[in-house]
Amino acid sequence: MGSGNREGVKRGAWSREEDVLLKKCIQIYGEGRWHLVPLRAGLNRCRKSCRLRWVNYLSPNIKRGCFTADEVDLLRRLHKLLGNRWSLIAGRIPGRTANDVKNFWNTHMAKTSSSPKGSKPVEKKEIIKPKPHNVAMSINKPQQSSEWGSNVVDTRETNKISGKSVFPTQKGSFSGGGPTADNWPTQADGGNGLSEISLGFWKMLEFGDV
DNA sequence: AATCGAAACAACCGCCACCCT
DNA sequence: CAGGGTGGCGGTTGTTTCGAT
Numbered sequence: 451m452g453s454g455n456r457e458g459v460k461r462g463a464w465s466r467e468e469d470v471l472l473k474k475c476i477q478i479y480g481e482g483r484w485h486l487v488p489l490r491a492g493l494n495r496c497r498k499s500c501r502l503r504w505v506n507y508l509s510p511n512i513k514r515g516c517f518t519a520d521e522v523d524l525l526r527r528l529h530k531l532l533g534n535r536w537s538l539i540a541g542r543i544p545g546r547t548a549n550d551v552k553n554f555w556n557t558h559m560a561k562t563s564s565s566p567k568g569s570k571p572v573e574k575k576e577i578i579k580p581k582p583h584n585v586a587m588s589i590n591k592p593q594q595s596s597e598w599g600s601n602v603v604d605t606r607e608t609n610k611i612s613g614k615s616v617f618p619t620q621k622g623s624f625s626g627g628g629p630t631a632d633n634w635p636t637q638a639d640g641g642n643g644l645s646e647i648s649l650g651f652w653k654m655l656e657f658g659d660v
Numbered sequence: 661a662a663t664c665g666a667a668a669c670a671a672c673c674g675c676c677a678c679c680c681t
Numbered sequence: 682c683a684g685g686g687t688g689g690c691g692g693t694t695g696t697t698t699c700g701a702t
Contacts, residue, residue: 463670463696485687501688502671537690548690549670556692557668 460494464503468493472500473508506549513545517554525551526559 464472475491481504484497493500506512517525521543528539536548536555543551 461672482688484689496672497687498673498689499671505689506670534691552691553669 459496459499461499464507468495469503469508472503476504476508502549506547509547511545512547512550517546517558521546522559525555529555529559 471491471493472487475487475493479486479490484501487493487497487500488495491500495503524543525539528542532538534552536552540546540548540551
């Protein structure tokens with residue numbers, strides 16, 4: 451992919467068998483260390499492809515199907531605040547991935563949005579810039595095998611129940627959950643690691659000031 | 661029933677930030 | 682401090698599906 455040799459590496463749609471292999475591998479070794487995943491799983495895929503497949507499709511954390519009205523509303527507000535920070539936005543919409551959000555925006559919202567694709571590009575917001583990498587590393591570090599497995603189940607259940615919850619409470623419930631966004635501070639954090647976002651941020655969302 | 665275009669979704673690519681040596 | 686390696690992100694492209702004609 452982006453980096454590395456593309457020769458001999460399979461590309462394109464994933465087969466069921468590949469999915470199973472990847473799932474097994476993640477269940478055993480946990481998320482992270484993606485460069486080792488193809489080897490461990492016996493997949494002829496590049497690390498990025500494996501990660502993407504897991505994050506966007508195989509992760510038990512993912513909710514599929516149409517966006518609810520609440521989600522759409524939240525998405526609209528978040529996008530207004532954050533711009534095209536899809537991973538951040540996705541982190542605030544339980545069960546949705548950055549790719550999902552991005553696709554949804556580009557296909558649905560961009561047309562109706564005040565700043566459509568074709569016209570003016572969404573200006574980059576300077577306000578909020580968390581440091582996903584640091585936290586991500588520390589989150590993924592542990593070889594959370596069995597422990598991680600149990601979390602998976604819990605999260606799935608949680609999502610089932612709180613599918614409509616606007617503010618996720620899932621932080622920590624899914625330790626491998628993705629540096630993408632779970633390290634993004636939640637309301638429940640009480641501001642921990644939230645130095646760059648004021649409480650007003652959430653108030654704005656909650657009360658629709660955005 | 662066949663064809664075509666649009667929409668939706670999955671995957672790829674290039675780049676950047678960070679960590680480690 | 683510099684350079685290499687890795688993870689992650691946003692943008693873009695390719696493929697599939699769906700609806701209209």
